[in-house]
Amino acid sequence: MSGAVRLLAALIGLAVLAAAAIYAPAVLDDYMVRVLIVMCINAVLVSSLALGNGFTGVFSIGHVGFVAVGAYVSGILALPLEAKASLLPDLPSWLASWYIGFLPSTIAGGLVCVALAFAVGAPLMRLSGHFVSVATLGFLVIVNVVLINADDFTRGARTFTGIPMQTTLPWALGWLVVTLVVLARIVYAPTGRAYRAVREDTIAAQAIGLDVLPTRLSAFVLGAFFAGVGGSLYGHYLGSFSPKSFYLQYTFLLVSMLVIGGMGSLTGSIVGVIAVTLLSELLRNLERGMDIGPITVPPLYGAAQIVLGIIFIFFMIFRPSGALGDRELRLGWLLGRRNSSERT
């Protein structure tokens, strides 16, 4: 395809998406719209997690730590001043009198995560394999404890509330498009090639002039930015949350979406998000109990988590590289044309 045709195709695609996002609430019921918003936010988070975990092979379990920081930072900044005065009376004066809107606070959330990721990643990205996973889990725990104890800023374990619920479907979808475009361009460019080289063999990567630490760190930091952005979107979607909203349960959800979809693939991340979300929503209805004809199924609390856990285990055993592995779904493939089978 020539450049102009591709640009045109991209513009048309964006226009259709925008129209769909804006008019979806008129067609779909509220519940469907909410599911779509959450899917978009989770897709931002899972694809940015794939950057480090899948493409550079540094399996972080601390991603949700950045999500939490993004949510709280943007929440504090975007809280209307009156609400701030009553909910967070002990805030330092420079913060107490400072209010910025949804978009700037979201970007600020991402940037704070960038700074944090540099500080955390510089020592951690030297580690490999299981060590880095355990260490990033440590980071998640630290973030959680700090959020609970920094109650001047976060209200501690109590619910942080009053954030304007501004994450509409167009916002969530818009950020998802930005995330995917940025990540795809980086991943399928020389930088991404360096990521995969370092993932495959750190020694050989050094022998062709790639420094392992800066390479991994750049992926970690970029992933953290979008984690922060996703956290802000999530915060502005929920309106109120607490430290436990961003802890192990959410971590497990994101990691299973990533692993089920395929770690080394951006479209795989999306597939994982859609599959796990649909499944969770179906099972959630099951959890409440229902009547099938004359049979009454009692409520099965926790069923969603259990089934997700079982599916996760099945994938680990039978398809550890996930549904797509490190392949990308392509339009030609979706339309039934044979892919040129180019592995990148």
Added chain:
Amino acid sequence: MSGAVPLLATSGLTKIFGRLTALRGQSISLNAGEIVGVIGPNGSGKSTFFNLVTGFLRPNAGEVRLNGTPIQTLAPARIARLGIARTFQGTRLFAGLSVLENVRAAAQLRHPSSMLDAVLGTPRLRAVERAVNASAEELLGLVDLRRHAHRRAGDLPYGDQRRLELVRALATGPSLLMLDEPAAGMDASETRRLLELISEIRHRYKLGVIVVEHDMDLIMNLCDRIQVLAAGETVFEGSPAAVQAHPRVREVYLGHE
């Protein structure tokens, strides 16, 4: 080609692991366009020498100079960027990546681009990708691997993997190429092709080559000079003919073959 400053010069290179002196006072020097062989029995210090020159190990004493500049304290990636490329014993490919991607990853060393170029899709990025591709295709042609360009590197037959690793090293545009047992596991005809390939590379790219090898046929036919190591010490250095004639060398090494 022998200028005042050799391409590579080591002096007094010593590496001690605990109570074992893996290499003691080793010195070697070579110029661009020269092929030098390093031979010796297992444990004689050949691999240690390789790892010291390429930065994967730090010497306890001695110096490594590339074009007169000391490099023995630099990190491996930095040394690679300065122009020393290497292969590994038993190959270290990016097994999960395609053959083409293996070479591209190395070729992009000479064609830098930033993350911002990638995000914005700048003309520079497109120029870089074109140059990287052209260079990778050319090198794959050199070893007849172009038709396997899209195969997974780890799925290639062993001989092809070794030659892929060689052109991947070459793709970084080195001035010194270090080959660690390139003929290991190859049969006689593959070894002959390898010999022709290395000779061609030397002439085409005018680089210095250091080869560690057990295959005496390859070494004797390929090298301008040979250094013989035994138990970390340099036993002898000279032309292939002189090495073959030297009684001490026959005793420590060739005699065991």
